[in-house]
Amino acid sequence: MWLPDLVNSDCILIEGSNFAEAHPVGFRFVMEAKERGATIIHVDPRFTRTSAVANIYAPMRSGTDIAFLGGIINYVLSNERYFKEYVAAYTNASYLVSESFKDTEDLDGLFSGYNPDALVYDFSTWTWERDENKRIKTDPTMQHERCVLSLLRRHYERYTAEMVERVCGTPRDQFLTIAETVAKNSGRERTTAFAYALGWTQHSDGVQFIRAGAVLQMLLGNMGRPGGGIMALRGHADIQGATDIATLYDLLPGYLAMPSANRDEQTLAAYLKSTTKPTGWWANTPKYVISLLKAFYGNAATKENDYCFEYLPQLIGDHSQLPTTFAMKDGTVKGYFVIGQNPGASGQNAEMTRAALESLEWFVNIDSYDNETVSFWRREGANPSEIATEVFFLPAATVLEKDGTMTQTSRVLQGHDKAVEPAGDSKSDAYYLNWLVKRLKELYAGSTDPKDRPILDMTWNYDSDDPHEREKGEPSVLKVLQEINGYHTATGEQVVAFADLKDDGSTASGGWIYTGVCPDKQTNHARSRDNSGPYTAPNWGWAWPANRRTLYNRASADPDGNPWSERKKYVWWDANAKKWTGVDVPDFPATKAPNTPGNPDAGGMDFHSGADPFIMMLEGKAQIFVPGGALKDAPIPAHYEPQQSVVQNELYKQQSSPVFGRYDRTDNPYNKPIDERFPYVLTSYRITEMSGIMTRYVPWLAELQPRAFCEIDPQLAVEKGIKNGDWVTLSTALGEIEVRALVSGRMRPLRLGKGRRVHTIGVPYNFGNMVALARGDSVGTLIPISLDPNVSIHESKSLTCNIRPGRRPAHHRDAADEPVPSNERNPLGQPLGRWASTAQGTGQRQEGEKK
C-alpha cells in the first residue's frame, strides 16, 4: 500500500504496530481518514499513543495475532461476508489441493511432511491436484471439499470468538465488534486497510502473522484497491531502500536470489533455471540478473564467461546477522564492519554480541557517535588487556551532511542534499566505501590469481564531476543512482523502463525495480518536489516500480475492467483508447484487454489472462494457499504459541512453530517453553522519542525519555511490592537487567482460558548503558536468539521473564539515577523544580534555590 492512500480507507485496523508512536508523521493520514469518517481500530497488548486516538482499542496477548486474525477469517467465512466475485476471480480459492496434503486439523498442529529430526518440512505434499495435462484443477463454485476455500474454512473452524477470548484474552464482544466492523467496511463500496510493523514481524513465525493478515484481506477483496490492502510500516527512513538494494544476505538487488551452494545453482544457466519462474512477470528474471552482472562487472562480464556469474558468493547456510555473530564468537568470522547500527545495545542477546567482538581479529565501526558496540572492549566486566581485536572507529557524517536518497515505507525515493559540511573528520559512508574499494583495487593490481578477479573486474566509476567534491574524495551518489537505474552498455544512455532491460548484455542495471528514476542523465526523479496532479502525487519523488503507488491495482477493477464501484474507482480499462487508465500507473500490461484469455501452454505473461491482476504470481492469482515451500513453515497460517510462553497452545498439541531457527548454545539459553521461573509475558518496542544511538546524544530528546524503564500493571506492582519509579530487575534464563518501573493502568492483565490471568511487562529497546545522555540497560540482554525460518527475523515481541524489586548486582551508580526522595515531590508525586543534572551527574537542586 502507499501510505497516504490511508485517507481513502473506511476502516483501518492497526495491529502489530504502534503507528502513532513509531510513525508520527505518517500517522497524519490515519488522523485524516478518521476525520473523514473512517473507524480506526487498534489491537495491541498495551494501550499506547495509538490506542489513545483510535476509535476502538482491544487488548490482545502478545504473540497471538494468528489466533485473532484467524478468528476474523472464521467470522468472515462462516457468515459468508467475503467478497465472493473478487475471491473467485482473483485468488486461488478455487484451486484444488493435493489429496496427500494434510492440514493442522488432521495432524494436531503440524502440516504433512514434517521431519522431526531435521526440524524441517518436506513440501512435496503442499501442492495442487493437476489434470492429465498438468493443469491445476479448480472448482469455480468453490464448494469442492479440497478447494482452497473449503480447506480454509476447515482450518479456521475452531477459531471462534470464544477461542479468541481464551487464547488472546480479548473480550468476546469486543472481538466480534472488530470482526463486524472490518467485514462491513469491505466489499465493492468500502475498503479496509491493515497497518502492521514489528509486532507482526518479530516472532519465530512472524511471516505467518503477516500471511494471516494477507489471507483475510484477500477474502475481503481489499488488495490492490484504494484505501485497502496491507500497509507494511517500515521503520527507518531508508529501510525500504536497504532491502531493495540488498543489504540482506540472501538477496541481490531488486529481490533477486543470492545463489546457494545447497541448490543446483553453481552456473548461470543452472541458477537461472532454479530461480526463474516459468509464468508471470518473474519470467523476466534473466534480464534482471544479467543486467545486474553487467552493472557489477562491466566489460569484463561477457556472454562467454556467463557474465562473471561465478564471481558471486554462494550461500552455504544462514548468514544473517545473528547467526554470523555466533560465528564470530566461535572464531569462524575474523572481521566485521558495523556501519550505522548498534547491535551491542539494541540487538538480541546483546551481551553475546559484545562478547563476540572480542574474538574478532579486526573490527570496523563507522558511526557518528561512540556507542556500546564499538566500546565493547571497555564494557562492564571486560578486560581490555585480554582483548586482541584491532578496532577501527571511523567518524560518519550524518544525514544532513551528505547527498543521497531515501526509499521510505511507501516505496517512494526521495533525494536529499548535503546541507552542511560534515563536522571535523567525518565522512559519508559512500566516501569510506569508495576509498576502501579503490585501495583494494590498488593493492591487488597486477595480480594473476583468479580469486582476485572480482575485485579487479568490479566496475567502480563514481568519481564526482565536481572538482571540489572529487578533491575531497567524495563519490557522486548520483552516479550510483544512475547505475542502479541502468544504462545501455553500447551508448551509455540511461534505460527508461525495466521493460527495456535485456538478457543479452546490452543493458546494465544495479537494481531493476528502480529503473526509471533516472531516465536520462539530466533527470533525477527522486529530487522532484511537485505535488500537483491527482492525489497520488506522481511528481513527488519517484515510487518503484515504474512510479506506481498502489501495487496490483488491476484488482481495483472487476474482471471486465470496470471499477468495482464509482466510489472506489482507481484503475480501469478504457475501451475507446484500448488501454488501462486511472489515477495511478496501472500495474498491468498497458494494452492487455480484460477479456484476453490466458494461454495455458505459454510462458511468461501470456500465461495470464486479462483478469489476472497478481502478475508476480505464477498463475496471476493472489495466493491464499501458498504451495511448495515458498514459505518454510506453513501454507496457511496456524496459531502457535511463542517459543517462550506462559500457557499451552489451546488450539493444537503442537505448542510452537516446529521449524523456527533454534541456537541451543550455552551462550544462548532459552527459557523453557512454559517456565515457572518466568511467569510473565515480556515484550519490547520502541518509544517515539528515541531511535538508535544518534537520538541518545541529543539533549532535547534525552530529556524526554532519559532512562530505561519497564511498564507494568498496578496489580502486578502491588503483588511484587513495586512502587512507581522504583528500580526493578527483570530476568530471563539469558540475563538480567535493571530498569525503572512505570506502573500504569495502560498495561492490563488479561484473563485467558481456564481462568488464567497473565501479566505483560513491556520494555523499550532504545537504551544502552555505556554512553550518551539517554541511558539504561538494554532489553537485548534478556532476549536469546531465535529466528523465523523464512527470513531469519528474531523473536523479540513475545517472551517470558520474571521481575523483582531492587537493582541488579554490580552497577556503576550515577547520581542522576537516584530516585527523587519523597520530600522533594509535590503531593501528586511529581518531582519539584528543574533538575540541574548534567552528563557529569550533579544530582538534584530544589526549586527556588538560586545561584
Next chain:
Amino acid sequence: MATGFFTDTTLCIGCKACEVACKQWNELPSDGFQFTGDSYDNTSELSGTTWRHVAFIEQMSLDEGGLHDRWLMSSDVCKHCTNAGCMEACPTGAIIRNEFDSVFIQPDVCNGCGYCVTSCPFGVVDLIEKFDPDGSRYNLASLVEARLDEDKTALQGHGGVAGKCTLCYDRQKIGFEPACAKACPTESIQFGDVDVLRERARKRVETLVGRGVAGAQLYGVDDVGGGVGPLNAFFLLTDRPETYNLPAQPVLPSTRQPAGYSSAAIAALGLAIAGWMIFRNE
C-alpha cells in the same frame, strides 16, 4: 493582526515534536535528565527553558460497562493572555505586546527580577538559569564549536532573564509559522489569525460534541475570567482544565489590587479612628 495558537488536543498523538522543535529553533538547553515516573512526561512543566510542554494524563477505568480508557495528551504553551499578569508586573518594561499581539519578553531589557514569575496565573514564565557555554550545557550548537559564533542568541549571552514562548516572533517577522506549529504532524497545533482560529475552534467543539466526544470543551477562546480575558493561545480539551494542570479560575493578580488597597485604606481609617478615640483625652 493578532496571531495565536489553537491547540486541538483531540488531534495530539503525544509525539513531542513541538517540544523539540521549539528547543531547536530557540537554541534552548535541556532541563536535565530525570526519570519522573509520571506517565510519558519527563519534563514535567513549562520553565524558563521549556516553552512547549506535552502533558500526559492517563484515565484508565473498568466497570460493568467495560473498559473506559483514555490517555489525554496536550501541548501546553504560554497563553499570551489579553491581560497578561507577567506584563503588568514587569517593572522594567521588558515585557511588551508586539505587532502580532503576542506577549514578548525583550531579553536585553529584562533584569531578571522574577516578578513576572509569580504573576503568571498559569505558571508559564520562569527565570532561565545562567548557563555556561564552556561546560555543562548540552545545547546542540556546543557539539560543533564553529557554529557558536559571537552573535549569540540573547539567551546565550545573558543568563538570569525570564524566558517563555515568543510565539516565534523572529519567525513571524519573516512570514514563517512558529516552529511548533510547523513540526506538529497531525495539526493539533494550529497557528494563524486569532479570530479565524476562534471560529474554527467553536465549530470544532460543536462537531465533537455532536460525535459524542465526552468532555469536549474550549479553554480560552472566550474570557477565562479573573480579569485575564480571552487567550491568544487557546485549547480544545476533553476534560476539565484542572485535569490538564490548567487553572479553572485563573486570576490576574492586579485585579486583587483594588480590594487590597481598599482594605489597606479602610484599615488605615479604622486605625486612625481608633487612635483618635483612644488618645483624644490624653
